[in-house]
Amino acid sequence: MQPRLSSDMLVGALIRRTESGGGHAMVLAKGDRTAGAIVIACSEKGRIHKLVERAPAMNGGWELIQCGPQDIDNQSEIQDYIDRRRGRDPDLWVIELDIAEAERFAAETIC
Incomplete structure (x- = not known):
């Protein structure tokens, strides 16, 4: 089994990288420090436009996959999705990145 970085280390790196790139990052829900x-x-300019989740890739690495509601215009559906996921998985981390190309920033940092 290959060693891996803990979730809190990955989140910390993502926050620092986003802020050093001129963006803003916020922990919306803190999960399990080790393996959440x-x-x-x-988001851009305070409006969430996509939810992605870090997931194991077929090649043994990691990838980001889209998750949550497809109707991003309804911001309350996004919060409902997050609340349901946290209800089923209290170890889940939810991080908001407010920067241009947030998905690219996340992929380059935690995948």
Whole structure:
């Protein structure tokens, strides 16, 4: 089994990288420090436009897959999705990245 970085280390790196790139990052929900799943709320100018989740890839690495509601215009559906996921998985991290190309920032940092 290959060693891996803990979730809190990955989240910390993602926050620092986003802020050093001129963006803003916020922990919306703190999960398990060691192995909690990570969902990224990609936003620009305070409006979430996509949810992605870090998931194991077929090649043994990691990838970001889209998750949550497809109707991003309804911001309350996004919060409902996050609340349901946290209800089923209290170890889940939810991080909002407010920066241009948030998904790229996340992929380059935690995948």
